[in-house]
Amino acid sequence: MANYRVGRVAEQMKKELSDIIAHRLKDPRIGFVTVTDVEVTGDLQQATVYITVLGDEEAKASTLKAFEQAVGFIRSEIGRRIRLRKTPELFFKIDESIEYGNRINQLIHEIKKNEDE
Template sequence: MSNVRANRVGEQMKKELSDIFMRELKDPRIEFVTVTGVDVTGDLQQANVFITVLGDDEQKEATLAGLSKAKGFIRSEIGKRIRLRKTPELFFHFDESIEYGNRIEKLLQDINRDGE
């Protein structure tokens, strides 16, 4: 039962985080951020937020620094919007799956060109 609730809270957090990033945060380091997923623990104490950032490694690090600085504001906004007794602690991670998929696709294309 707790996994169902954790998944539901994670999906709601994903929507709210996307809205907060787009409309509420004014930090110029936090641009072009997409929330790809939120995994909430069964006890709703922690949330791993997976993001992608358009830009190079320097832009990614700047975005992570901006998100770390705004973490308190983000948590308070999530708490207001979702109305949980205790808002989960947020941990931001880069979602490398898109880049990984692009690398695999490029390798497959190279193999096909070499085979022809």
């Protein structure tokens, strides 16, 4: 039962965070960002937000810094939108899984190309 609730809260947070980032944050350092996943601890005290950022390493770093500075605002927005006793503490991390998948795909194509030659 508790796992179901944690999953529901995580999905709702993902939806709300996407909306907040797209429509409420005005920081120019935040470019094209996608929330790929939200993991909430079982006690709903902490949430790790996985994001992808379009751009190079510098863009990713400046986006993370912007999120760190806006975390209070983002948390208060989440608190207004989702009724929880205590709004989880937010931690933002770059989701490397898409880049990792692309790298694996690229390597497979290179191997296939070498086999064909």
